[in-house]
Amino acid sequence: MSSANIKTNPAENKVQHLIEIHGIGKDYQDGETKVQAIKQMDFYIDDGEFVAIMGQSGSGKSTLLSILGGLNHPTRGRILLDSLDIYKLSSEQRADLRSEYIGVIFQSFQLIPYLTVLENVKLPMAITGKKAKEQDKMARDVLEKVGLGNKADRLPDQLSGGEQERVAIARAIVNKPPILLADEPTGSLDSKTADEILNLLKELNEEGQTIIMVTHNPDACKDTTRTINVKDGFCYVN
């Protein structure tokens, strides 16, 4: 099978994209067998886009997202974020980059159970040196935005699934990162709540937020600007 890159990003192309993916691949060693989770992918994402990465379970989409998030070193290829090759940075520099540039909405929310909703939202700011008052204001503002202004002092396990997802979104956007990565944000929600979450993401995108969302649900892609299909370690960009 060959790579079916519809939109590639040749070197001579002078246009600067927010994210450029050049020939990335990821191999895993499973015992004595080498598994190619991602064989080859080339695409780009522009500022303000809402891109869905679609694929079946095991297609490599989650691996792709973790590589995009600076969390998983690709075996080959490079990723440019604002022209910066992120895997040429040290792991600590990449941590700083994640803190400043990337907000992540994890699959199954991944909230810290012993922190309140407000504290969970403030978590990314714990390392930014922002003053307590400023942190409080920013956290409360985003909680208002996701519709949880009145539940700031609850613990995560006192919230419904949809509400926990909203907290996860609030936490991901509180530092105003240019890029928002969402891993199956509707995966564990009923269809009504899933719609609400997708509407929220759409609103954020309309306000200028770049969003890259991994999903296996085609319904989740109806409001995205672009869909990248991932299959057998290759990507097919629509």
Added chain:
Amino acid sequence: MKLHNISFNNLGRRKGKVIFLVLGLFIGIATIVTLLSITESMSRDIEDRLDQFGANIVMVPRSENLSLSYGGVSMGGVNYKTVEFDEARIPEIRTIENSNNLGLVAPKVLGAATVKDKDVLLMGVDFETELQLKNWWQFEGAPPAAPDELLIGSQTAATFQLAVGDSLTIGGDDFVVTTILKPTGASEDGIIIGDLHAFQKILSKEGKVSMVEIAAFCRDCPITELVLQISEKFPEAKVTALRQAVMSKMQSIEMFKTFSYGIAVLVIFIGSLLVFVTMMGSVNERTREIGIFRAIGFRRGHVMQIILLEAMIVGLVGGILGYLGGNAIALGAMPLVIKDGAFAGFNYSLGGIAVLLSIALSLIASLYPAQKASKLDPSEALRAL
């Protein structure tokens, strides 16, 4: 939100684990504090008892002659050709390195005189110091206060048929007997004790001292060290420690101390192991959480800070409780260890050391788990992503 909020919140949530960790350190620190407090109390108790025996170091001029007395029985006359120290140099004793261990320093002048046609040994002393040093002395009359007052031994009183209030002329000077010593069974029974300077004059030994008795506390120092230091200051002196009295008791305390340290090291080792295992377990449990921290941009240092701060808090609490608990146990156990023994009281420097030790142990035991946590690959830690 600061990193310490995460540490505090986590400790608050894992109360069971925290109690377990604190308990581990508490047992270790309390054991050390108990053992050291008891040793300290024992030392102090023995020291107090030793104080009642008076001087434990004697400084006399170095002499080529062998002593002609044994057990209070003298086989020769008084040696008139004794060498003396300069009185002015006596304060130098207090300039030795371990001067803090010196208690009373009691200089004396000795010499023979003829009183009522009989030879008698005169001993000039500083009464205030001497009476403090020989606090077991019992006597008739009031303790001498003025330079012309005398304290005489029971045998001397009998020989000269003297009673309290009688006058006595020695070397042309008039004195009043204000005090008669009850029999002690020691040399004092047969001598006349008077003011140092008055007797120096009578004996024509102005500014001279024949011997010095020194009371030393030897809780923190080997008495031989003190003897050596005084000998260095006074090369012409023969400095002798009354070793039997001090050494045997101090030796048993030292042995107990060594034993205590051995036990303490063992307990501390077990305590640290407990903290290490619990912290490792805690890190393993928190893999996912640490993955979230790393994924949202926490540096390795931030993760380490969170875990080490938790360890520090646990160490601090364990140390303080251990110190208080150890003292409480020592207080309760003292009557069982030494009959009539008193608790030496809170030793604040031991408290400081105990708390610092507890924090240090907790930090050391958590260092590897914290490093392991910080090195977790965020994508591995967050398999969901």
